[in-house]
Amino acid sequence: MRPPIVSIDGVTKRFGETAAVDQVSIDIQANEFFALLGPSGCGKTTLLRMLAGFETPNEGRILIDGDDMTRVPPNRRPVNMVFQSYAVFPHMTVEANVAYGLKVEGIGGAELRRRVDEALAMVRLENFRARKPDQLSGGQRQRVALARALIKRPKVLLLDEPLSALDKKLREQMQLELVRLQHEVGITFVMVTHDQEEALSMANRIAVMDHGRVLQIADPRTLYEHPTHRFVAEFIGTVNSLDVEVRSVDGPHARIRHPLLGEITVERAAPDVERGVVVARPEKLRLDFSAPPVDGEILLDAVVEQIAYYGDLSFVFVRCPDGTALQISRYNVNRQDKGDPAAGSLCRVGIHPDDLLLVGTG
Numbered sequence: 001m002r003p004p005i006v007s008i009d010g011v012t013k014r015f016g017e018t019a020a021v022d023q024v025s026i027d028i029q030a031n032e033f034f035a036l037l038g039p040s041g042c043g044k045t046t047l048l049r050m051l052a053g054f055e056t057p058n059e060g061r062i063l064i065d066g067d068d069m070t071r072v073p074p075n076r077r078p079v080n081m082v083f084q085s086y087a088v089f090p091h092m093t094v095e096a097n098v099a100y101g102l103k104v105e106g107i108g109g110a111e112l113r114r115r116v117d118e119a120l121a122m123v124r125l126e127n128f129r130a131r132k133p134d135q136l137s138g139g140q141r142q143r144v145a146l147a148r149a150l151i152k153r154p155k156v157l158l159l160d161e162p163l164s165a166l167d168k169k170l171r172e173q174m175q176l177e178l179v180r181l182q183h184e185v186g187i188t189f190v191m192v193t194h195d196q197e198e199a200l201s202m203a204n205r206i207a208v209m210d211h212g213r214v215l216q217i218a219d220p221r222t223l224y225e226h227p228t229h230r231f232v233a234e235f236i237g238t239v240n241s242l243d244v245e246v247r248s249v250d251g252p253h254a255r256i257r258h259p260l261l262g263e264i265t266v267e268r269a270a271p272d273v274e275r276g277v278v279v280a281r282p283e284k285l286r287l288d289f290s291a292p293p294v295d296g297e298i299l300l301d302a303v304v305e306q307i308a309y310y311g312d313l314s315f316v317f318v319r320c321p322d323g324t325a326l327q328i329s330r331y332n333v334n335r336q337d338k339g340d341p342a343a344g345s346l347c348r349v350g351i352h353p354d355d356l357l358l359v360g361t362g
């Protein structure tokens, strides 16, 4: 296997007493679309700024393409950063904005023209070259910022919340664009986001951060279906969490007890998880019994308390006799569908032990 293009090795960054980034180690492979995901203030931007060279770690080191970056200033690093605020020059045309970085390096003439054309084509702005930024939409301005970064042919492109200023529709469009662009240019992308759907749908792998620490690094499906921490389970999507008593653990399994579920065997998220909560995703629970119960499914009686209708799917909030609240999502598959059960009605909830996971709370 090739060595990682980015190697973050035991990096800590303190501002005063608090560690904004705390003992973080991540290896990123060439050509990956890698996302740093976590809530506000968890240290995402600080980590990205250390990769770019705008901050210096207190501990640990950063290698890019095998070279130690400790003493390498930002302008000598093989990376480029796209800032959340775009940072395009308002008085310059699109073309001049894109050309700027190369001009500063003394590149001109045919070479400059060729690379500007190439960069504008990458972001599909060939027909906008004479416009000024205030004559562009938010999405087009973001593309100018991308072209400005890509024209320097960095080995790694760093993107700090690149789409957060765009409205929902445009953001979804630009998400597809960015993934396409990354495939085309074959540059490693490291993107910061606090939007879990954005990270899941765009990245090959994601590091989930909280309070400066990395809790889990995995591909989107593993993060969603096999989170190792309660925090990860709750941050990525929605989850039902049940407090359980762990009776015993055996390899990848745990024997647990819960008043509603009885004593059952469930999967453990990691070998060191010996107590914690059991989590279940809302779409894994069943409310509709048009199909017969699956072998091993546990059926619970409940009362429907509330329904949230989103068009394509509905969230149904129910409560069991012992007070346990659960949420179940169901797709509105047919237009002729009867729809959701009414609030106040009695229902049954089906849970299969295979869809439960014991996760650590630490």
Ligand SMILES: Nc1ncnc2c1ncn2[C@@H]1O[C@H](COP(=O)(O)OP(=O)(O)OP(=O)(O)O)[C@@H](O)[C@H]1O
Pocket: 015, 020, 038, 039, 040, 041, 042, 043, 044, 045, 046, 047, 194
């Ligand atoms: N220059 C600084 N001086 C002091 N504290 C800082 C500095 N920069 C960041 N911090 C602190 O470090 C922590 C991490 O900040 P950072 O900007 O990396 O978070 P973030 O994950 O990017 O958050 P957001 O999603 O809100 O952008 C925060 O508590 C922040 O207040």
Ligand SMILES: [Mg+2]
Pocket: 044, 045, 046
């Ligand atoms: Mg930030």
